[in-house]
Amino acid sequence: MPINIAIIGATGSIGRQTIEVVEALGPEYRIYGLSAHRQSGLLAEQIRRWRPAKAVVTDPEHYQKVAAAVSGWEGELLAGPEGLLALVTDPKVDLVVSALVGAAGIQPTLAAVQAGKRVALANKESLVAAGEVIIPALETSGATLLPVDSEHSAIFQCLQGSAKQDLQQIHLTASGGPFRQMSLTEMESITPEAALQHPTWQMGGKITVDSATMMNKGLEVIEAHWLFGMEYERIKVVIHPQSIVHSLIEMVDGSFLAQLGPADMRLPIQLALTYPQRRPQPFSRLDLYRLANLEFYPPDPERFPCLELAYEAGKTGGTMPAVLNAANEEAVYSFLEGRISFLQIPRLIAQVMNKHIPMVSKQPDLERILEADQWARRLTRQLIKAD
Numbered sequence: 211m212p213i214n215i216a217i218i219g220a221t222g223s224i225g226r227q228t229i230e231v232v233e234a235l236g237p238e239y240r241i242y243g244l245s246a247h248r249q250s251g252l253l254a255e256q257i258r259r260w261r262p263a264k265a266v267v268t269d270p271e272h273y274q275k276v277a278a279a280v281s282g283w284e285g286e287l288l289a290g291p292e293g294l295l296a297l298v299t300d301p302k303v304d305l306v307v308s309a310l311v312g313a314a315g316i317q318p319t320l321a322a323v324q325a326g327k328r329v330a331l332a333n334k335e336s337l338v339a340a341g342e343v344i345i346p347a348l349e350t351s352g353a354t355l356l357p358v359d360s361e362h363s364a365i366f367q368c369l370q371g372s373a374k375q376d377l378q379q380i381h382l383t384a385s386g387g388p389f390r391q392m393s394l395t396e397m398e399s400i401t402p403e404a405a406l407q408h409p410t411w412q413m414g415g416k417i418t419v420d421s422a423t424m425m426n427k428g429l430e431v432i433e434a435h436w437l438f439g440m441e442y443e444r445i446k447v448v449i450h451p452q453s454i455v456h457s458l459i460e461m462v463d464g465s466f467l468a469q470l471g472p473a474d475m476r477l478p479i480q481l482a483l484t485y486p487q488r489r490p491q492p493f494s495r496l497d498l499y500r501l502a503n504l505e506f507y508p509p510d511p512e513r514f515p516c517l518e519l520a521y522e523a524g525k526t527g528g529t530m531p532a533v534l535n536a537a538n539e540e541a542v543y544s545f546l547e548g549r550i551s552f553l554q555i556p557r558l559i560a561q562v563m564n565k566h567i568p569m570v571s572k573q574p575d576l577e578r579i580l581e582a583d584q585w586a587r588r589l590t591r592q593l594i595k596a597d
């Protein structure tokens with residue numbers, strides 16, 4: 211019996227690379243379900259090629275386009291966020307690859323966890339905003355959460371065979387993005403085009419801008435807190451521009467364990483699909499002899515305030531991480547549309563977080579988290595308009 215995979219967010223960068231991995235793994239894995247938001251052309255192509263049992267178009271306006279383009283396909287085409295929930299909880303699905311971008315991933319990721327699925331998690335925002343409900347749900351349902359994010363996959367691999375009490379701290383590596391050597395004055399005039407050029411990784415637009423502000427690393431700190439049950443004081447960030455060491459753990463006796471590999475997301479994706487087994491892969495390999503001058507240095511909090519904001523949000527907890535995440539999403543999309551400057555991104559997030567301090571709800575349920583998310587989006591948009 212093949213392992214039935216549902217890929218939500220199939221037309222994005224992680225979704226497309228997951229399909230490449232599944233193709234290389236062969237018939238043992240079957241693409242059972244696919245979803246896309248608006249990329250109807252690519253979704254229709256994927257449906258014709260892979261013949262999944264189910265597919266979902268989350269933006270209802272694009273439903274008819276896909277339906278018309280896949281005539282003759284015998285599967286079921288669903289619409290909207292409800293369609294997504296139906297797909298991830300389908301009893302025939304063994305493994306859900308959660309690859310949506312942003313807070314849109316919260317509900318389907320939680321539903322997959324509640325349904326006891328094996329979940330390969332690429333959508334870090336769901337854990338950032340809703341770790342408070344996803345982690346307890348994991349414990350109740352017996353679902354498995356496998357990290358796809360390269361840093362978290364690295365930590366996960368380093369932790370195999372280590373006892374929790376032997377672990378001193380986690381070191382998340384960050385490339386530092388394209389602007390790691392820029393002065394604050396130069397950073398004032400960063401354009402969306404420049405922010406979309408990442409030095410080492412090929413990724414989607416939102417995460418590429420997050421890498422440039424280092425908010426991506428901030429979100430990853432919160433993600434690591436939930437995935438590995440670590441206090442924020444024991445999660446460190448280190449700049450490593452070569453993106454070869456994907457992260458490290460430091461043991462109580464002073465030993466470091468690291469995971470190294472090429473900067474190729476298909477490797478952590480594959481491990482999340484085949485774990486606990488490892489399989490050969492045709493994509494890329496690291497040539498040790500070509501590695502020289504691996505650098506590690508501390509991040510500069512003045513030029514990259516997003517990192518500090520994320521630590522603050524994480525330590526405050528409750529609804530604050532959801533607010534951080536929502537304000538960041540709104541700010542990033544406004545920056546990409548040319549409506550705000552690069553350095554306004556952290557300023558806006560800080561303003562929205564400050565306003566939220568007296569309203570923080572501790573141990574929120576899903577409803578509270580989604581409310582906080584919506585509140586932060588409205589406020590961020592108001593602040594952008596008033597500017």
Ligand code: MG
Pocket residue numbers: 359360361430
């Ligand atoms: Mg990452």
